[in-house]
Amino acid sequence: MGKAFDIGLERLVGGGVGEPRNNEAARLADSPSAAGSGTFYLETFGCQMNEHDSEKVAGVLLARGYRQVESADAANVVLYNTCSIREKAAQKVFSRLGEYRLTQREGQTIGVLGCVAQQEGEKIFSRAPWVSLVCGSASYRKLPELLAQLEAGNRRVTGLDTDTDETFETEVTRRDNPWRAYLTIIEGCDKACSYCVVPFTRGPERSRTSASILEEVRQLADAGYTEVQLLGQTVNSYADPSARKMRFSELLVAVAEVPGIRRVRFTTSHPRDFGKDIVEAIEAVPAICEHVHLPVQSGSTKVLRGMARTYSREEYLEKIAMLRAAKREISLTTDLIVGFPGETEKDFQETLSLLDVAQYDGAFCFKYSPRPNTPSLKMADAIPEEEKSRRLAILLEKQREIQRARNEQLVGRELEVMVEGKSKKEFQWSGHTSSNKVMNFTSRAQESLGDYVQVKVMGATPNSLVGEKSETGS
Ligand code: 5AD
Numbered sequence: 417m418g419k420a421f422d423i424g425l426e427r428l429v430g431g432g433v434g435e436p437r438n439n440e441a442a443r444l445a446d447s448p449s450a451a452g453s454g455t456f457y458l459e460t461f462g463c464q465m466n467e468h469d470s471e472k473v474a475g476v477l478l479a480r481g482y483r484q485v486e487s488a489d490a491a492n493v494v495l496y497n498t499c500s501i502r503e504k505a506a507q508k509v510f511s512r513l514g515e516y517r518l519t520q521r522e523g524q525t526i527g528v529l530g531c532v533a534q535q536e537g538e539k540i541f542s543r544a545p546w547v548s549l550v551c552g553s554a555s556y557r558k559l560p561e562l563l564a565q566l567e568a569g570n571r572r573v574t575g576l577d578t579d580t581d582e583t584f585e586t587e588v589t590r591r592d593n594p595w596r597a598y599l600t601i602i603e604g605c606d607k608a609c610s611y612c613v614v615p616f617t618r619g620p621e622r623s624r625t626s627a628s629i630l631e632e633v634r635q636l637a638d639a640g641y642t643e644v645q646l647l648g649q650t651v652n653s654y655a656d657p658s659a660r661k662m663r664f665s666e667l668l669v670a671v672a673e674v675p676g677i678r679r680v681r682f683t684t685s686h687p688r689d690f691g692k693d694i695v696e697a698i699e700a701v702p703a704i705c706e707h708v709h710l711p712v713q714s715g716s717t718k719v720l721r722g723m724a725r726t727y728s729r730e731e732y733l734e735k736i737a738m739l740r741a742a743k744r745e746i747s748l749t750t751d752l753i754v755g756f757p758g759e760t761e762k763d764f765q766e767t768l769s770l771l772d773v774a775q776y777d778g779a780f781c782f783k784y785s786p787r788p789n790t791p792s793l794k795m796a797d798a799i800p801e802e803e804k805s806r807r808l809a810i811l812l813e814k815q816r817e818i819q820r821a822r823n824e825q826l827v828g829r830e831l832e833v834m835v836e837g838k839s840k841k842e843f844q845w846s847g848h849t850s851s852n853k854v855m856n857f858t859s860r861a862q863e864s865l866g867d868y869v870q871v872k873v874m875g876a877t878p879n880s881l882v883g884e885k886s887e888t889g890s
């Protein structure tokens with residue numbers, strides 16, 4: 417959040433940051449409970465869902481009249497949005513809370529949000545008594561109420577329920593990127609993979625109505641956003657709760673058809689619910705980006721069974737074949753875990769051979785990390801840490817070479833890029849292709865950030881493309 421652009425809220429509500437102008441926001445800001453001169457600092461760890469949750473949490477605070485500041489020292493309220501997906505991330509939390517304590521000023525409120533908040537609950541108050549607010553993501557709807565309690569002088573407040581069928585929607589979202597808007601369409605997860613804390617920390621799957629999603633997309637397009645990214649832990653398990661019963665693939669098309677929207681992305685897809693209709697939607701509608709993130713986790717059916725992933729190696733490879741047979745070239749990325757309990761050298765080799773077949777354009781690779789409450793915690797045959805590290809290094813190296821070769825195949829092609837950054841070096845720009853590749857390119861023109869241009873690929877590395885803006889480019 418530190419790298420924030422200050423444009424999101426202005427664009428959405430037509431006022432300056434901290435000066436909400438839509439009716440609900442104005443009503444809240446004018447209400448007697450509004451903190452008025454309050455300031456908040458919000459630090460975020462973890463996945464894209466957490467980043468976007470933070471944008472919504474910031475929206476809630478702005479609507480109450482708080483102002484966002486760039487350092488914890490300057491804030492009345494310090495909020496820390498946490499991640500517990502792997503042990504390392506969770507370990508950071510208490511050391512960071514210790515740092516906040518050292519700088520805490522008289523009257524300053526410190527709050528813990530997100531997955532560690534949900535996982536540790538009220539225990540956080542005993543380990544870090546200087547904390548006043550503990551709230552998991554399934555309870556964010558209660559945040560205005562919890563903030564009101566704090567403002568009224570309550571010392572400790574919690575939001576820890578996960579048995580909810582509600583999603584967290586805010587009138588005001590403080591978006592950090594002025595062109596790309598993130599939008600949660602489904603929260604929580606019902607999949608129960610045996611290694612994963614998410615079903616505990618984020619609660620059951622809850623989808624937003626298609627009407628509310630499309631209304632927000634229309635508002636975003638009116639505010640100048642051209643790219644929307646639909647988010648969900650299992651985004652393609654989306655189940656419209658309204659009578660309209662829009663399928664996920666229909667929703668993709670409907671979002672892409674909103675005037676002004678040029679790119680629609682979605683993440684993360686679960687292989688079990690990934691059907692041909694999604695591929696057909698990508699084939700039919702150019703605005704739906706040609707990229708699918710489809711975590712496989714392991715190439716061994718035996719390990720996949722232990723992980724409770726609900727598909728075999730062969731079933732997963734069928735999905736890949738379906739994607740590769742599409743009329744548009746679809747780039748494919750994945751998540752992989754090495755060293756799951758009982759993973760033999762043969763199982764690991766199967767993961768390596770799956771990479772050869774799948775030819776991923778990118779992969780997030782992790783060492784298995786035992787997590788509290790998860791079924792795999794008690795599984796036998798733990799893999800030693802050094803062995804996990806060895807397997808991870810081999811996996812990363814192999815994937816790196818695959819990516820290098822795949823990117824090199826793109827040399828000579830012309831691709832559309834959204835201009836997202838300007839380098840310190842003159843005439844150097846960067847952005848993403850529809851296939852979600854990073855493109856660093858040269859252009860002598862004065863490009864405008866947020867524009868779409870045609871770029872010719874001149875070179876490739878494993879993680880990015882190097883290009884030149886085409887003479888014919890827009
Ligand atoms: N250990 C290692 N990696 C994990 N992931 C989720 N839980 C664990 C765990 N306990 C990885 C999975 C998932 C990604 C978001 O994080 O690969 O897809």
Ligand code: SF4
Nearest residue numbers: 605607608609612614
């Ligand atoms: Fe975790 Fe599996 Fe749900 Fe993904 S699908 S969030 S890995 S339980």
